[in-house]
Amino acid sequence: MPTHTRETEIVADPTVPLIRMTREFDAPPEKVFRAHVDPDLLVQWLGPAKNEMVIDHFDCRTGGSYRYLHVDGDAQYGFHGSFHEVRPFELIIQTFTFEGAGDGVSLEKVVFEDLGDGRTRLVSTAMVDSFEERDAWLVNGMQEGVREGYQRLDTLLAS
Structure with a gap:
């Protein structure tokens, strides 16, 4: 099956401090979900390619937790x-904290939506503490990291 580079849509909700990211993948929900929950796969695509991802722990199940670092030379981002x-192949709800940005959560x-024909639409929403925090995410490289990560995920899913 040919793989096409897809666009990642990133939208800031004007009414609440929420970011919505939508992306389609040329792979079934089972494969896209597995790439999100298997730490051996996650390190191959999550975040910018210039960073090495190091997992401290990753227990992706209801009630589990995680911690990882993105390492860029001497800089580490936890x-x-x-x-x-x-819910396998359907849903992940989690909290997320960037350790370099105070106490924001x-x-x-x-959501992994089956589009049929071996394709998946992924819709990710992130609700943050304030409009200021949301806007800071959008201007501090988050968009580029998400887009680059999803391009890397395309390559992984095709292999």
């Missing part, structure tokens, strides 16, 4: 959170 609900929901 992230951690908890998995509140994990994002509540994230990732």
